[in-house]
Amino acid sequence: MFGGFSKDLGIDLGTANSLVYLKGQGIIVREPSVVAVDVHNDEIKAVGNAAKRMIGRTPGNIVAVRPLKDGVIADYNKTLCMIEYFIRQAINTKKMLLPRRPNVMVCIPSGVTQPEKRAVEEATLGAGAKEAFMIEEPFAAAIGAGLPVWEPTGSMVVDIGGGTTEVAVISLGGIVTAKSLRVAGDKMDEAIIQYIRRKFNLLIGERTAEILKVEIGSAIPDDEDTKREIKGRDMVSGLPRMVTITSRDIAEALSETVEAIINSVKRTLEETPPELAADILDRGIVLTGGGALLRNLDRRLAEETKIPVHVADNPLDCVAVGTGAALEHLDMLKPRTGQALRFRRRRF
Numbered sequence: 001m002f003g004g005f006s007k008d009l010g011i012d013l014g015t016a017n018s019l020v021y022l023k024g025q026g027i028i029v030r031e032p033s034v035v036a037v038d039v040h041n042d043e044i045k046a047v048g049n050a051a052k053r054m055i056g057r058t059p060g061n062i063v064a065v066r067p068l069k070d071g072v073i074a075d076y077n078k079t080l081c082m083i084e085y086f087i088r089q090a091i092n093t094k095k096m097l098l099p100r101r102p103n104v105m106v107c108i109p110s111g112v113t114q115p116e117k118r119a120v121e122e123a124t125l126g127a128g129a130k131e132a133f134m135i136e137e138p139f140a141a142a143i144g145a146g147l148p149v150w151e152p153t154g155s156m157v158v159d160i161g162g163g164t165t166e167v168a169v170i171s172l173g174g175i176v177t178a179k180s181l182r183v184a185g186d187k188m189d190e191a192i193i194q195y196i197r198r199k200f201n202l203l204i205g206e207r208t209a210e211i212l213k214v215e216i217g218s219a220i221p222d223d224e225d226t227k228r229e230i231k232g233r234d235m236v237s238g239l240p241r242m243v244t245i246t247s248r249d250i251a252e253a254l255s256e257t258v259e260a261i262i263n264s265v266k267r268t269l270e271e272t273p274p275e276l277a278a279d280i281l282d283r284g285i286v287l288t289g290g291g292a293l294l295r296n297l298d299r300r301l302a303e304e305t306k307i308p309v310h311v312a313d314n315p316l317d318c319v320a321v322g323t324g325a326a327l328e329h330l331d332m333l334k335p336r337t338g339q340a341l342r343f344r345r346r347r348f
Helices: 076-093 114-126 137-144 185-200 206-216 247-270 274-283 297-305 315-337
Strands: 008-013 017-022 026-032 035-038 043-047 062-065 103-108 131-136 155-160 165-171 174-181 227-234 240-246 285-288 309-311
Touching: 008 076, 008 315, 017 076, 017 315, 026 076, 026 315, 035 076, 043 076, 076 114, 103 114, 103 137, 103 315, 114 131, 131 137, 131 315, 137 155, 137 165, 137 174, 137 285, 137 315, 155 247, 155 274, 165 247, 165 274, 174 247, 185 206, 185 240, 185 247, 206 227, 206 240, 206 247, 240 247, 247 297, 285 297, 285 315, 297 309
Parallel strands: 008 103, 103 131, 155 285, 285 309
Antiparallel strands: 008 017, 017 026, 035 043, 035 062, 155 165, 165 174, 227 240
């Protein structure tokens, strides 16, 4: 079907960040899933890194938005423009390897509805793909993490992205049981913002919350209480103010979201067939996605489930790598991905 795998792209279309993978080259595009729009005429002003730099720093007529929410399309036209931008970036980066209209495999959350799936397919084709294929995020994450997904043995992956947490047990090239939870990295940032607002009467932005999560965030309060100074707007005076935040503060702020993820893992394990559950007890649970880097999350999950927990190598890239690699197994995946949709009307 394909004239060489090097002509095909795998796209991890994430709520927070999107990655494009090309076999033999690795990740060739890595940019935020953000679009800057002029609200007066709905004109796209910037996409990706350029758009993210505009968040919170734009004039009134320019708004930086995320066209994906909780892993699915919230704004179809902006998502189409964003995917088109990523495909163009890939073509411009690897002109000698890619045709003008490559075949594209895109990952989607395991809990999406058929209309949501169709919207991603149509947006991908509308963005210039020759053929579009879909693959479920946890399955792609498991492939990217190097789990034996094609063997008759149970593997469990927990992919914590920006908009969704995907928990799945996989065996013989399919998902046996799965949970898709719309609680992940973005909800962690929101929890930090609300906590600091309640405790310190200070308003901070998403970027500050994300920095706190990355630098001093933890799923378990640390014995050594790390501190960071942050700046925001005082809710009483309206003036800029600086406060000192500790890692214990952030652990407390994240407690509810971490608990929700752990409960989702437990519910998935409860629905897992006994033989596969035994395999998971031997092999352990693998964490992927940006949320896997939250300090002590693996330790907390292991304590709660009594199962070994491992963080994948390069957890941020697992879904993108698995999405690209899945194109090698289209015959095995086709019952899950469905027939490719062909785009006949448009550009490139």
